[in-house]
Amino acid sequence: MGQTSRRYSVCLKFPTLTDLMRIRKGILGSGCGGTGGKSEGSATRNEGVETMWGRLTGAMRVLPRQPVALWNGAGMRAMSSFAKKPKVVSVTGAAGAIGYSLVIRIASGEMLGKDQPVILKLIETEPGMKPLKGVMMELQDCAFPLLHGLHGTADLEEGFGDAEHCVLVGARPRGPGMERKDLMTANAAIFETQGKAINKAAAKGVSVLVVGNPANTNSLVLAANAPDVDSSKVMAMMRLDQNRAMGQIAEKTGCLVSDVEKVVIWGNHSNNQYPDIHHATVKGESAMKVINDEAWMKETFIPRVQKRGAEIISARGASSAASAASSAIDHFRDYVYGTGDMWHSIAIPSKGEYNTTPGLWFSLPRKCLGDGKMELVEGLTFNAFGEEMMKKVEKELIEERDAVKHLLP
Numbered sequence: 381m382g383q384t385s386r387r388y389s390v391c392l393k394f395p396t397l398t399d400l401m402r403i404r405k406g407i408l409g410s411g412c413g414g415t416g417g418k419s420e421g422s423a424t425r426n427e428g429v430e431t432m433w434g435r436l437t438g439a440m441r442v443l444p445r446q447p448v449a450l451w452n453g454a455g456m457r458a459m460s461s462f463a464k465k466p467k468v469v470s471v472t473g474a475a476g477a478i479g480y481s482l483v484i485r486i487a488s489g490e491m492l493g494k495d496q497p498v499i500l501k502l503i504e505t506e507p508g509m510k511p512l513k514g515v516m517m518e519l520q521d522c523a524f525p526l527l528h529g530l531h532g533t534a535d536l537e538e539g540f541g542d543a544e545h546c547v548l549v550g551a552r553p554r555g556p557g558m559e560r561k562d563l564m565t566a567n568a569a570i571f572e573t574q575g576k577a578i579n580k581a582a583a584k585g586v587s588v589l590v591v592g593n594p595a596n597t598n599s600l601v602l603a604a605n606a607p608d609v610d611s612s613k614v615m616a617m618m619r620l621d622q623n624r625a626m627g628q629i630a631e632k633t634g635c636l637v638s639d640v641e642k643v644v645i646w647g648n649h650s651n652n653q654y655p656d657i658h659h660a661t662v663k664g665e666s667a668m669k670v671i672n673d674e675a676w677m678k679e680t681f682i683p684r685v686q687k688r689g690a691e692i693i694s695a696r697g698a699s700s701a702a703s704a705a706s707s708a709i710d711h712f713r714d715y716v717y718g719t720g721d722m723w724h725s726i727a728i729p730s731k732g733e734y735n736t737t738p739g740l741w742f743s744l745p746r747k748c749l750g751d752g753k754m755e756l757v758e759g760l761t762f763n764a765f766g767e768e769m770m771k772k773v774e775k776e777l778i779e780e781r782d783a784v785k786h787l788l789p
């Protein structure tokens with residue numbers, strides 16, 4: 381990949397718990413490097429906030445308003461937020477369209493929680509370093525209280541160093557005259573290299589979400605090249621397809637998306653996936669009964685979800701980015717925090733469930749139990765149409781696997 385060790389780094393220094401206690405008492409020492417203020421202990425309660433805030437902005441340039449909150453009852457929440465150990469999150473392709481939307485939301489706490497500080501390690505190609513610098517400047521300017529560290533690099537081992545969660549977005553776009561097979565081989569090679577780097581540098585127990593396409597087969601290549609990483613923690617993103625399907629059903633039935641449950645996307649993130657509403661419910665009722673329109677399901681719903689990416693490109697003139705980033709956030713948030721009995725379509729290596737070929741990153745319905753634990757939804761049945769759809773998508777995943785065989789050690 382020719383990536384070198386060029387990097388940018390912004391150190392965002394935030395107060396320790398002790399600092400915050402001292403702020404509350406109005407005794408923060410001059411070691412904080414103030415911009416002027418009253419001497420220690422001389423401030424009144426309100427002046428103290430102002431004064432301390434003035435000092436803090438001098439020392440911790442991106443410190444937002446948490447210390448102010450210490451005075452208004454929200455203080456304990458603010459303090460507990462700083463009490464958690466920051467988690468290292470690595471993102472590739474961070475200067476791209478999805479990455480731009482994604483990193484802002486991770487830094488704001490939408491992915492790992494509003495009380496979970498993060499250290500972001502952003503990875504780009506060498507030509508991507510300049511726009512990445514701009515993204516980092518914006519992140520700094522957002523003054524997110526939870527962003528405890530920010531690094532940008534083209535060096536993979538540095539970028540994945542100690543990573544607890546990785547979101548792999550960076551991939552080569554399809555060029556003019558490029559066949560899908562050529563794109564697959566080019567991108568699979570990227571994931572081979574990244575797998576090796578994650579294996580070497582990431583934290584034990586790292587979890588990885590692959591977004592870059594072809595996401596399922598890239599996941600297979602990555603895991604094959606990262607033997608020390610638990611392959612069931614290498615996931616291909618299917619959440620965008622699930623969200624798209626839920627949006628379509630909500631529109632069709634005139635309900636809210638939150639009324640729609642148990643939609644399944646089987647198989648691959650591709651035009652051959654099987655968006656299945658046979659088990660879905662709308663406000664607890666069978667979606668098939670509520671919709672009562674099989675022709676709509678087969679001729680409108682399924683092709684629309686399968687080809688939604690192309691529909692967005694033709695409308696917007698650019699591929700889906702904000703919705704992809706949002707789905708990555710949804711995926712990791714639910715994976716980490718759990719969602720009880722809700723079903724999510726997640727592609728991890730098949731163990732042969734539902735008669736799928738073992739080792740393929742075949743999307744199946746799962747329940748997220750929290751802390752990265754998942755449980756397969758078992759016992760679902762297919763009609764003849766469903767069986768046909770399952771066979772078709774499995775065939776595609778086998779062909780993709782065979783096309784990248786040379787990258788599987």
Ligand SMILES: NC(=O)c1ccc[n+]([C@@H]2O[C@H](COP(=O)([O-])OP(=O)(O)OC[C@H]3O[C@@H](n4cnc5c(N)ncnc54)[C@H](O)[C@@H]3O)[C@@H](O)[C@H]2O)c1
Pocket residue numbers: 381472473474475476477478479503504505507508549550551552553570590591592593594595617618620621649699700701704
């Ligand atoms: N799984 C899904 O649901 C889903 C949805 C939408 C898009 N995607 C895929 O996500 C990927 C990114 O889409 P985008 O719109 O952000 O594209 P983009 O071209 O705007 O951004 C990609 C970024 O990745 C960087 N990059 C390329 N190779 C890299 C590497 N080896 N290491 C690090 N960075 C690298 C590029 O420099 C660029 O900044 C594409 O493969 C796209 O097909 C997947």
